[in-house]
Amino acid sequence: MSSTTQARLTLASVLATMLAALTLSPLVRGKAWLVAVFVLVAVVAGVGAAVRQVTRSWLVVLLAQLAAFALAVTALFARNAALWGVLPGPEAWRALAELVRAGVEITEQDGPPVEPARGLILLVAGGVGLVGLAVDVLAVSLRRPAVAGLPLLAVYCVPAAVLPDGVSWVWFVLGGLGYLLLIAADATDRIRGWGRVLGNLGPDGEGRTMSGGPLSGARRIGVGALAVAVLVPPLVPGLGEQILGNGSGSGDGKGNRQIAVVNPILTLREDLNDRADITVLTYKLSGDQQPEPLRIVADTQYRGDKWEPPTDRKIPRDNTVQTQMGTPPGLTAAVATERLQMSVTVNDYKQNFLPLPYPAYKVDIEGDWLWDASTLNVVGSGTDTRNKQYEAYYYDVQPTAEQLQAAGLPPQSVSDEYTKLPADFPATLRDTAREVAGDGSDYEQATALQKYFRDGGFRYDTNAPVGTGSNDGSQDVLVQFLRVKRGYCVHFASAMAVMARALNIPARVAVGFLPGSKGADGTYTVSLRDAHAWPELYFDGVGWVRFEPTPAGRVAQVPGYTTGVQEPEETPTETETQTSEPSSSASSAQQRTGAPDENLGPVEQAPLLERIVAAIPWRVVLAVLLLGLLGLVPLLAATVVRRRRWRRAVTASARAEAAWEELRERLADLGVRWASSWTPRALQRRLADDHTLGGSERGALGRLVDDVESARYMPPGAPGRDPDEMGEDVRTVAAGVALTVPKGARRRARWFPRTGVEVLGGIARSADVAADEAGRRAAALGAQVRHTVGVGRRSGPDDGPQD
Template sequence: MKFRQNPLSSVVIALAVWACLLPLGDLIDREAFLLESLPIVGISAVIGLVLSLLHAPRILILLAQTVGLAGVVVWRGLSLAGPGDALGALRLLTSDGVEAIRTQAPPLAAVPGLIWLVLLLSALLVLVVELLVNGLEQPGWSIAPLSLPFVISALIVRQDLGFLDVLPVVGGYLLILLVSSGTGRGAATGRASRQGSYQASRYATAAVMAAIAVVAALVLAPLIPLGQKQPWNSAGSDGPIQLSDPTVRLNEDLRRPEDSPVLTYTPSDGEPTYLRTVALSNLTADGARLVPMRLSRFGLGGAYDYPGDDVRVEVQMRDVPSEYLPAPFAADSFSAEGTWSFDPDTMSIVAAGETRAEQTVNLRYSVDSTIPNPTKEQVEAAAVGTGVDPVNSEVPSGLSAEIEALTSEVVGSAETAGQKAMAIQSYLRSDRFTYSLEAPTGTGSDVVSAFLLNDPEGYCIHFSAAMITMARMEGIPARMAIGFTPGERQEDGSYEVTTHDAHAWPELYLDGLGWVPFEPTPAFDGPPEYTDPAQQPSAPPSQTPTASAPPSAVPQQPTPTMTPPAQPEEGGQGQDGGGAVVIGIAALVLLLALPLIVRSLQRAVRLRSGQEPSALADGAWSEVRATLRDHGLPWSKASPGPASRELAESLPQQAAAALSEVAHTVELSRFSRGDVDTDQLAAQVKSLRTSVARGAGTGTRIRALLLPRSVFTRHG
């Protein structure tokens, strides 16, 4: 028999493919990739439903779906990659996704490269399942592509996936089998016997097979000795990127007597600037720590959008290895050889290539940045900023209870977050505190408590940790920045930065200003205007202030870089999540409007001009039948003349008259030997449709418009 594609087949396939992506949630941020994949499955469902209702050949449906999916995937890929050469951007986007999978620890944040790979996978799965189900009439084989996302997650994620992860795959597969059970050659067998018994036998067979699979998965699989899972991930350079703890190197370099050059830079405005490498957002009882980063190669220009001064710096690194790229905060773009990624939360630029620890050695690069430079009045008027990761507001445990009372006394009558920050900064820069390199290392709760209450001697990380702690007690998000002070100006206008210029300072998040740097360490002048005039400490530092060279791979507190923290309110990774939401909503609206669209297309095709009179007459009579069915009215299988007289009793008078005219013209076209004028048929059908709608209730008219019954039923 001839294959007949179920109009709902493509919709069910789209739902099954979308459901089978759920197991990827153990590998990638689930919400992001499920939202991004909606336009892919949506466009396939729309094209398949519309063309199957129009009885298009299956090869045409597959070709149309291929073109539609390719268009959506390429458009979204280019929007993720940003401006530039299209092929080059998509190639780099692909390598970015592969690199993230190869070097990051699950669960991976949905960076643009990974989103792109998921889109490609979604489109490929939809096309393969469509080919198997509607092209080759082999829906049973669709289990292979549907299970592919589950297999990918099972191979990459180190822990075993739960039983619930396989349920979306099984559910989608069963939906496809159910919707395919009444089409193709199998349907002929069903009609040859009793249809109910035939379908019951199919369902019973499926249930038995599913039960056997469940028993095998739950009972037999755990008994099979499979050995070590993922032995290829146990060693080698392809594991997750491990970032060293910057404070470890900072403490080491502070105690080195020698001073050595790190880099020279030339600012476009000629003004000295702090160069930042990384920010530590996690302040625990053990000290300031890195948080897992979510690295990306795309979207740097739109990741941070707060006011500041635009500056370009040209940097020449010395023979110094580093996994971070020193740059003014906040970088908008940079040009540097090697493979680099950035974290949109901290705006740290991190080496990601195979030789990433050596990428900064003798590296020459340029950075364009927007440096925060608010006035003192703007800082004092600023309220607490919101929308950042809550880790930036957590007060570490283990602090002395007296610190809270001290903080309240220091901020005094200050009302705004900016005023409180200025009061804390002024207090730490007062004569009460002394800069000393003999203070205990670390920034843990015990050290901070001793520094603020008993022994007020320390260096930059102590002053920074103290201000962060006190700011968080007042509800102000704060974190520790690690980098370099501006260095010493040279005769040619450049600045030389040495190991003695390495430094730590706090950044506080203020409403409307973003992350604002402060300088509580009295041995440094700090940013202009909103830093109190520098006051020298009561006793000279015990040693010339030194600080870390760019942090290198010190294997303490290793942190994989891709566990996603809470999504920030500002910035992003170039994913254009808002655009995906709009696309998803548009696809849903289009899906809901499909019956209306299909019905309108059917009417236009049936009543189109230029047809043979007999074809137009047949189309007009089919349209009459569809109109009556849409409004819940009866239909007669008699020929047009008797049928119009039979149906007249259930129609308004004007509609009955219009039906009689249409029936008369249709019968003439069928049985008359002469030429018949059918030019008025379209107008007569329109008159009938208008009269029927007027005589129907409001609910009936709405159902006839949005959910026309004729679209979902086949005429004999």
């Protein structure tokens, strides 16, 4: 297969994949994901095309493409967790897995079109990228473009299945055209393989005039079939549009059991869906303590239109919750704490974050659950909450108002992360915050903010405060919220957290459940409707403190909330609890010191495989891999140069010279060099003497010598041989000689050819020369300018006296 064919097929497969990807556009908002899709598809196809220049093994090509795909995905989606931005280490994989999980949750939860969150983009781009890989492998590597329609069809099936009305015919036609293009690109070449394609036989139309070549008929059939597929179904009774659209079947095959999920990403612009009254979990308290809200996750990253959990965190593998969790950040022994316990049973609720009261210090649970030091978010590694049972141990933190009032400046690391606001943060919010909060201490400002939301005429509304104004600017959601004073818990929590950040109080938004309703036997039942969001503000010495800006009035609008719900809404519990218990604060301090020691212990408990994975020095491995890839550059350079030489050789003698030159290079790669003063026959003799060549190799060499002698020394006009044959002869000879050289030299010639190194050196030299030249010109120009200026200056005084 010639390189032009490969290039054409590669382009066609990229085009077909991109056209198929377009059919996903009704599913995702915005166009940003298309860019990611294109980057991944292009990377895969480009790497494939490049590697194909070097090897004919489709397996090698596939491996290279997979590697490039992994690098590109990492660079696009997990740059922060990756080594040097592109190398996917274990952290990056974890970050990617997190994103995928987030993306899957979005698809499970939201209807189309969904928000283009990073996780979702990863899902879409990664999926289409893999489809592009499959198309590339099938169409270009294996040369089965017709089969490549299957992965393309898979892409098309997604919107066809998801969209209730099916896919618009426009997308169908686009996808179909892409596939036809791919097949046409292949067919054109196959027909060329039979001989020259005769185009227009003449304008006179004598006999059969093939206006568009032999493929025009096929083209007509393809386009016709596409048209029929679009036009006929609506005309045939009973078929309707069902071929194109309507794939309901959203059931999961287990009857009508529904799996509840709470999106850890808070999207401000979305309306609150009518949530099903599914029991998420039940729990029992160990004593008679007040029930606490169960936090699923703390969202730390404010993106203007949404809050996201920390995505760039690297959680050490030994942060398992079964032993001791980290100290609640900022909490000191001066604050009264009480150790409490609760046992939780989760129903059909699937989440990667474990719902826990804050701050928990230990969880007895099956599976690999890891805690994040800064947020105390508990993340499942390869596991989720579904049908889990666990025992949660937590502190009841009881700070006094004085302690909060006396809180000093937060540590720099905390305020850096938790007061971060987007560059385009609206001034309105900042101004309102200042106006509402006054000039008191952080604590006074915080309570003032909470009072503002609870008593400032805000009303609970499940509709997001958008639509009245321009809804494209994301910041406008909160501005709108302050204006219309309607929203639901997400907006209250977000607004308070954002405004606190504007006042330089570290803040984040917690997503979780209200305590739920208490049954007769003391068991609390938490429904999906109890899902809630609240702000957490940081006070030095106390740590993260929960606030509750959402007004109590919403209870009337959201049936199913019980009286227990209202409890934390009255006022922040923290401000009221004032009892101090020296004993528990001492234990808190003890736990703090104990924690690091115990962190070392659980290494033994980690599964063997994970320990092995953790023990691999990823940086070294990846550096070696990278070096290996870099090492392939000479091979690539040599191949490119050879191909270009063959392409440029149009005359018979130029082709013979190209073959000879390639032979020279290949032998030089093998360490067999020949002087420029050697005649072709001299080389022939020496090869025969020094390297025992077989009969076919001798024959090939003899033919090559004849070719080059004929090109150089015989009267011009000889027809010359087929370049493919000559190339074959060159390879035969080189392979024969390769057998006689040491293994090391052979391997070096295969993977690290000197020719490539020389080519690179040549490029470097010419760049050097060019730089010299540029420098010289610049100097000359400078001299000229100086000269001109100098002449002007000199002529000045000369002119003066004359005047």
